[in-house]
Amino acid sequence: MNPSHLVKMANQISDFFSADCSEEEAAAEIASHLQRFWAPAMRQRLALAVQQGEAQDLRPAARRAVQALTSPVEQH
Numbered sequence: 001m002n003p004s005h006l007v008k009m010a011n012q013i014s015d016f017f018s019a020d021c022s023e024e025e026a027a028a029e030i031a032s033h034l035q036r037f038w039a040p041a042m043r044q045r046l047a048l049a050v051q052q053g054e055a056q057d058l059r060p061a062a063r064r065a066v067q068a069l070t071s072p073v074e075q076h
Contacts, residue, residue: 001042003049007058010034010046014062027064034065043069 013033017026034043047070049055050063058066 001045003045003054004057006042006046006049007055007062010062010066011057011059014059014065018059018061023061023064026061027068030062030065031068034069 010030013030014026017029017033021029034046038046043066046055047066050058050066055063
């Protein structure tokens with residue numbers, strides 16, 4: 001899938017959640033949405049685009065969401 005299309009879709013999701021939330025809350029909602037409704041391949045491609053600098057237009061809350069989804073979970 002084209003990374004620019006994924007960025008556009010993620011930004012639309014970000015715009016929706018960012019309208020009434022702080023950036024931190026919006027990022028959590030975006031991450032939840034991506035986890036529930038996007039195929040794993042879509043999430044992975046967007047994360048790769050962020051990592052490779054192909055997603056410069058990604059909104060800050062969406063970028064935080066992608067980073068949250070790709071960060072390893074700490075085990076206690």
